[in-house]
Amino acid sequence: MGSPGLGTGNSGQRLGITEPISLGGPTEYDVIKTRELEKYLQNVGLYESQEEAVSREEVLGRLDQIVKNWVKAISRAKGLNEQLVQEANAKIFTFGSYRLGVHGPGADIDTLCVGPRHATREEDFFGELHKMLSEMPEVSELHPVPDAHVPIMKFKFKGVSIDLLYAKLSLWVIPEDLDISQDSILQNTDDQTVRSLNGCRVTDQILRLVPNIQNFRTTLRCMRFWAKRRGVYSNVAGFLGGINWALLVARICQLYPNALPNMLVSRFFRVYTQWRWPNPVMLCAIKEGSLGLQVWDPRKNPKDRYHLMPIITPAYPSMNSSYNVSSSTLRIMTDEFQRGSEICEV
Ligand SMILES: Nc1ncnc2c1ncn2[C@@H]1O[C@H](COP(=O)(O)OP(=O)(O)OP(=O)(O)O)[C@@H](O)[C@H]1O
Ligand SMILES: [Mg+2]
Structure with a gap:
């Protein structure tokens, strides 16, 4: 865990809406x-083991691969030409306590799948992706909740609990280095997408602030x-x-x-x-x-x-x-x- 950090991380720039109460450093x-x-x-017992941390990273890597395969499959099924199929992309972001780095052993991982404008929530996410997940031996306890205020797919992947949200952006292609902190990302999206993006955008801001x-x-x-x-x-x-x-x-x-x-x-x-x-x-x-x-x-x-x-x-x-x-x-x-x-x- 290393030694306690001193507050020099942001080169003295003020963060927040008022001056600090005290600039005092540690004794x-x-x-x-x-x-x-x-x-x-x-x-x-608040910290997970190294093994568990590695296994979570593997699960997240697999999940990212799955949504990438999913978006290509549905693009092909929609009759997009082969070049567009190759370019089609989706990406997993994390948020919540896992992303903040304060989760304990056995905690769930809050994740968000960001997909392009032609990958719909109803048919493609809660239809095709749900079907793909249901056929995977690593996936158990799969529960889609499409009508929730923030629609969500809950499941376990190799025993790790996952909450998966979906954001359908207005972009045709999702770049691998997409920055979801920009407000323009919300343009021409539906309410569920705005709400689904919120958790990630909030977590990013907290870590910046x-x-x-x-x-x-x-x-x-x-x-x-x-x-x-x-x-x-x-x-x-x-x-x-x-x-x-x-x-x-x-x-x-x-x-x-x-x-x-x-x-x-x-x-x-x-x-x-x-x-x-x-x-x-x-x-x-x-x-x-x-x-x-x-x-x-x-x-x-x-x-x-x-x-x-x-x-x-x-x-x-x-x-x-x-x-x-x-x-x-x-x-x-x-x-x-x-x-x-x-x-x-x-
Ligand atoms: N009431 C809320 N208002 C705004 N965002 C919320 C709210 N509830 C949840 N969220 C978003 O969803 C994320 C995940 O929520 P969750 O309840 O899983 O909290 P968590 O920080 O992951 O803690 P826990 O370890 O209890 O899961 C939050 O970090 C937040 O970004
Ligand atoms: Mg959580």
């Missing part, structure tokens, strides 16, 4: 405490572990899920760009104990964009005014990622932040 004590913290996180990725990762691993222990890790139950904890930690990293994880954990509790919700937590300013997609804005959208704990996603179109929070779950989390803060102060 010898912080370095020791952060090492202890990392060791603790390892001992409780934190001053030191290694410190961010260790702190986030710690906060995810703490939240699960304290029973406040769950989107569906009205608490916070993976993305929300990631955004909260990322903001603390911006506010203390040179701090090590031991300090970041204690500042996390201090800042969010004092936070005056519903002031939003944001990593960057909300972009209006030129595509006319709706972004979070309580001045314009009446429903956004009811959000109690807004934690805004950093990629266009920005949304509140924690609309599920209620006054009772907010109170429980605030009490937990307070408890954490008191423990860190002693």
